[in-house]
Amino acid sequence: MSVPKPISVRLDDKGRLTLPRDVREALRAQPGDVFFIQPEEDGVRLVRAGNPFDALTAEAIQEDDAGETIALDDILKREGISIDE
Known part of the structure; x- marks a missing residue:
């Protein structure tokens, strides 16, 4: 990711800042993304929050690739559960 040069933005009357397009x-x-604002001594730090489902998906794919997953049919059979009932 290329880091844009500092750009000035103006706070509106509702306390909002608009992130310029290049930022x-x-x-x-994307619209709906969540950001954390961390006050610092000389300003603020703005960090986009990660989607927790992205981390869960990555972990699930890693476990599946390593052969560490169990098919639902195998779990049902092991537990003596029939979905036909």
Whole structure:
């Protein structure tokens, strides 16, 4: 990701700031994304929150690739559960 040069933005009367297009593109920010704002001594730090489902998906794929998953049919059979009932 290329880091854009500092850009000035103005706070509106409702306390909102608009992220300029090149900043949104650099962050790959989409409408609805969540950001954390961390106050610092000389300003704020803005960090986009990660989607927890992305991490869960990556972990599930890794477990499946390693052969560490169990098919639902095998779990049902092991537990003596029939879905036909």
